[in-house]
Amino acid sequence: MTDTLTDTASGTGREPGYPIDRSPHCPFSPPAGLRALQSTAPLRKVRLWDGSGAWLVTRYAELRTLAADPRISSDILRPGYPHVSLGSLERARRQTSFIVMDDPAHARLRRLVTAPFTVRRIQALRPAVQELVDELIDTMLAGPCPTDLVREFALPLPSLVICRLLGVPYADHAFFQRHSAALLNRDSAERATEAQRILTDYLDGLVAEKLVRPTDDLLSVLATEQVAPGLLERRDLTAIAMLLLVAGHETTANMIALGTLALLRHPDQLDALRATDDPARVAGAVEELLRHLTIVQTGLRRVALADIEIAGQVIRAGEAVILAIDAANHDATAFTEPDRLDLGRDARRHVAFGYGVHQCLGQQLARMELQVVYSTLYRRIPTLRLAADPAGLPYKHDSIVYGVHELPVAW
């Protein structure tokens, strides 16, 4: 059977809307409605916020196949691309980074910034990250109890790390954390567009400064070695800086806070994690938490460049495709009892960092930060507990990246 979007574009209105709201009683699993779609077919048509249609891919095998298919484009400026919200296209016309480009432009720009993110370079940062984690815990313990783990720990850690790596002054953290969060919010296009303008101006100023007074950081290296000799346009470096700054702290921060919440809700798993001295078990726990929580909740956005036959369907050239990595990571054909958090399982095949040539550039950094956090925080504070009703927590339903705005904890 083949079925295409155009067959129903005339408006039977039968396609379910996407994204789908999460159940308030089930804060960790993908929305029940998404699982229902997954149970009917590997991919099916959905309706987006602007009334346009898209193929939503929810099963692991098909998602991986499509994510690695060169006929699937990430070009946000291409007609048919499924924009995540109002204002997305307008923002893309002003500034695009390689995450929303295709090869060869994507490969050229990505390769400029891969060196600091290798396994070896990231491992070399581990002692410094351990020190930061210990300092933040010391400060938190010396302060009032209860407190907000997001503000005191989960957000400052990745923010400090990415600031050092890029060469962004951490003193400005309140400023760029606020605007980064606004940029990822789906509900306020005006605010997101304003945040883009403010952050672009800020980072462009920073790049200008690095050109004149370079220091020992990634933006200085790229400014002096790429922008100064004319190999890279200054606006492209600003776009890269924006991508790395926003991605570098919003994602890991949400994994720290939401991961802590998930562990506090699974005390047996938390006890086992706290008891182990084995780095491989901690690393395995990180992979399982990445899989289980899959915080990127609005799917990876793509558009087909050619007709693609898959799972008995035909995705037509020009049609929108959304790769629901949260659903794929909870696909029972890929992971046994997918809704169960099991820190002992081998979850390394998860697609929480995406799949294909766009797979997360900072994944080794994220892994290392999470390994240090998950092996330190609950040991240093063995009595750590939630200081609020979990049902009443401010979950980030409105953001591209899921998490909690606040996590009140006590000890």
Add this chain to the structure above:
Amino acid sequence: MRVTLHQDKCVASGQCVLAAQEVFDQRDEDGVAVLLDDSPPAGAHDDVRHAAAVCPALAITLAES
């Protein structure tokens, strides 16, 4: 087992190094994967198969004998 690494496809995710450190490494200048051993010992085969399976760029191909 013969391992082939297509460096032109590599996106420097580091997944292969995590999976099979004795068989894969990364270039310092850009993180592109380097093959250390194109016919790894039997004890490493599972890790190498895992590396090939998780490579996001499909840059590792295996010929099993």
